[in-house]
Amino acid sequence: MFIGISAYNHESAVALVDSKGTLVDYYREESLSRIKGDKSFPLRAMKRIIFRHDLKLNTINSVAFYEKPLSAFLHPIKVASNYVPSSIDFLVHQFRNFNKSSIACYLDISKVLPGIENKLIYLDHHLAHTLTALAYSDIHQNICSVVIDGFGDRSTSSISYVEDCFNIKELWSCEYPSSLGLFYSAITDYLGFTVNEGEYKVMGLAAFGSTNNPYAKLMDDLIYWDEMEKQIKLKLEYFDFYKSVRRSYSDKLVCLLGEARDPFSKLMPGDCGFQKYADIARATQDLVVNLLIKIFKHAHQVTQSRNFLFSGGVALNTAALPYIARLSFIDKIIIPPSPGDAGAAIGAAYFAYLQSNLSAKTIIKPSLYPSNYSVVDQEVQLSKILNEKFEFLSRQPEESLLIAAELISNGQIVGTIVSNNETGPRSLGNRSILCNGKNREVVNTLNTVIKNRSPFRPTAPAMTLQTAKKYYLIDDALIESYFSMSATCFCKPESNALNFPVTHVDGSARIQIVQPNTLLSDLLQELEPIGIDILANSSLNISGDPTCFDLIDGIMVSSLTPLNYLLTDLGILKKK
Structure with a gap:
């Protein structure tokens, strides 16, 4: 049996793949803890899978964790160190919460089943996303994988060419802190919604905004595609997520767009201020769509593929997908049912399986309903x-x-x-x-x-x-x-x-x-x-x-x- 784990950053989850390469069980920790977006080590999910499948130390082949902890921990610290003293609180917070980061995975998993920590392996975060998407695809060879999220081990976006499930080569990446996902989250924060939970509200709100509203040109200056360098560039002076734990945006963004929305105030169509925030949401959504189109065009240029896997948290932006699908070079886009971090546990489990089954030709497509439950x-x-x-x-x-x-x-x-x-x-x-x-x-x-x-x-x-x-x-x-x-x-x-x-x-x-x-x-x-x-x-x-x-x-x-x-x-x- 092969276990995949995602934890500590966004939603945590555990997936179980059997010796035949079938996803036989999967649980999000929030389902069992009843804490929305629970990102803690998935102790309940692990215990449930071990109990329901009567797993023993000798029946577990390996356990794969969905990122490389040291890299994920050090990259934000390295960036924040360039902004001392304004980033002191951020750095102190990071070090104080060292034992709550993914570095603690080795110790946390040992408490579930002593000895299982010796079977722990790690993989690149974006590779976990790619393998999750690949599992839900009918095409397993010669396909392009686009992963866009807030932050992985080191990258915030990447393009890989999937020759087959064993040969996945990264061809392009965008390094932290330039992040399309964190840009969207910062605007989510500005609009008074909870980061990592309220982004879908921004999508819904955007539909009430006007195209080419006054905020559209202002937003264009915040994040853009550098055609010469083929990179996403984020103007960091408008954001604080890389140096502050208090909020994601800076005072300069408030000066540019006006007062941020009070998260405790009602937001109803027709109310005073509603149209302003709807227009900002629309400008944000349109900008993200345009940047996604740029990335997919570049992905096609470097891979020549007409079929795409799309995963990472930004792939949850369902409103952007119709515009991407219209691109003339796209025949098919596969988005896994859980493209965010929780779903990456599935990719991690398949990574563990593939490492032990080098003769496997493909990944068996999982069910949309894998979480075992009996009333x-x-x-x-x-x-x-x-x-x-x-x-x-x-x-x-x-x-x-x-x-x-x-x-x-x-x-x-x-x-x-x-x-x-x-x-x-x-x-x-x-x-x-x-x-x-x-x-x-x-x-x-x-x-x-x-x-x-x-x-x-x-x-x-x-x-x-x-x-x-x-x-x-x-x-x-x-x-x-x-x-x-x-x-x-x-x-x-x-x-x-x-x-x-x-x-x-x-x-x-x-x-x-x-x-x-x-x-x-x-x-x-x-x-x-x-x-x-x-x-x-x-x-x-x-x-x-x-x-x-x-x-x-x-x-x-x-x-x-x-x-x-x-x-x-x-x-x-x-x-x-």
């Missing part, structure tokens, strides 16, 4: 609350599905806790809140009442491929990304979809094309004959919390919100 484990401990707070409308799987479809057709909202968890941050039906995607009142209730989300954030639509082609401009280069809700698309001109409540204000939607033999495909099969061909699909959680992992979490969400129905492996529940 049977919780049925006894939940029996009391289920009997007191809920009633079963049915315990039969087929009948429960029909009842759920009927509820949705009658304007009800249904939560799901069915089978295994999804890999990535987007729920694809197994841990979802669902309703009729064409019923505006119900979608608004789902979004603002149950989820307590900002009104400028859209809810995603789920549908079959046939329905998607009816309403939306589907790009063949991104077809696999739509399965995991990893790319947006635009409505067809004059399409009714422009009026759907799941369509964003700019005519875009982060669609999910449902795959056959899944819960959503079964529901749509029942609903389509009565005119409901689109479901609104949002993750089963309350805004700010991790997506539900098990039935206990689902019951908690139902207890704290007006969500009255839960479709589970035990049957369909109604709150009393």
Whole structure:
């Protein structure tokens, strides 16, 4: 067995690959700790995988960590040292938290299973991202990998040529602190959202901004593509992330753009100040799109490939992907369902597997639902609350599905806790809140009442491929990304979809094309004959919390919100 670990920087996770090269289990630490974006050593996830698979020291071949700790620790310190004395607090913070950095991995893992630390190996951070993306690709040879994130071991962006899974050669990189990911995070901070968690809010807000607004030219000066050096250049004087732990942007950025948004103030369309921040978000998003296009053009020039892997945290920017896919030299872009750091644990596990299986020809494509979960484990401990707070409308799987479809057709909202968890941050039906995607009142209730989300954030639509082609401009280069809700698309001109409540204000939607033999495909099969061909699909959680992992979490969400129905492996529940 081969274990991959990501931890300490963003989301932590653990992946398990067996001797055949199959991803057999995967957990994000936040799912078990219930701490959003938990970046601590994934102790709970490790213990769960060891217990559920009865792993012993002699059955674990190796454990791969998703970055090289010393390099990751020293690079920010080296840069910050150039800005003493203003960077003193940053340097003190780094050294004080030495034992909380990835350097502690060796000691932390030894506490889980003594002796396992001797099987620990390390790999380059961007290689972990590349292998994760490669795992979800049907093309495993002669493909270009583009990795763009905040910061890895040393690089913030890289281009590699994948000859095969054993021969991956890096051809270009951009060194810290020039970082497209950290630039986007700094603007996220300026706009009053939490760094590493609120970037998707910036994407949603950007749709309300105006093209070529007054902030667009100002933003162009902050980060740009140097055509001569073929590098991203960041004007550091506008940012503080490389020398301060208090905030990501500097006073000079405030002088340029005006007062930063108070994170505790409401941000509602039509309110005073909303348009300013929407315009800044739009200028930021447009600038990122233009820079991504520059990078992909350079990637094509140095590799001559027409097929691309795209991973790293910036690959979560679903709104940028339609513009990249339009480039004439691109045939296909593969984005893994979890392109950020949590997903890099999968790439690390495959690295460990490949190191021990040099005769392997390809990587077996993982399921979108790899996290093993059985509600049977919780049925006894939940029996009391289920009997007191809920009633079963049915315990039969087929009948429960029909009842759920009927509820949705009658304007009800249904939560799901069915089978295994999804890999990535987007729920694809197994841990979802669902309703009729064409019923505006119900979608608004789902979004603002149950989820307590900002009104400028859209809810995603789920549908079959046939329905998607009816309403939306589907790009063949991104077809696999739509399965995991990893790319947006635009409505067809004059399409009714422009009026759907799941369509964003700019005519875009982060669609999910449902795959056959899944819960959503079964529901749509029942609903389509009565005119409901689109479901609104949002993750089963309350805004700010991790997506539900098990039935206990689902019951908690139902207890704290007006969500009255839960479709589970035990049957369909109604709150009393």
